[in-house]
Amino acid sequence: MLLDAFVGLEFACPQGKVKVDEKNYTWLYSRIAQIDEHGEFQTIVESEEQPWSKLLFPDHEEPWK
Structure with missing residues (x-):
C-alpha cells in the first residue's frame, strides 16, 4: 500500500x-x-521545543483506511 511507504x-x-x-x-x-x-x-x-502532530484536529477520522 502506498501509505505504508511514508511511515518513518x-x-x-x-x-x-x-x-x-x-x-x-x-x-x-x-x-x-x-x-x-x-x-x-x-x-x-x-x-519551539518539539514538533507538533495532530494538534488542531485530535479526533479527526482517517477516511482512507
Whole structure:
C-alpha cells in the first residue's frame, strides 16, 4: 500500500525537519500567526521545543483506511 511507504519518512523543509509516524501523521515545527494592519504576519504561537502532530484536529477520522 502506498501509505505504508511514508511511515518513518523524514525530510528537510524550510521550517525544519518533517517526520511521518506510523499512523501517517506528520510531525513538524509549526507557527500560528495573524496578519496585522500592514499585511505582515505576527507569530502568536510557535512550536519551539518539539514538533507538533495532530494538534488542531485530535479526533479527526482517517477516511482512507
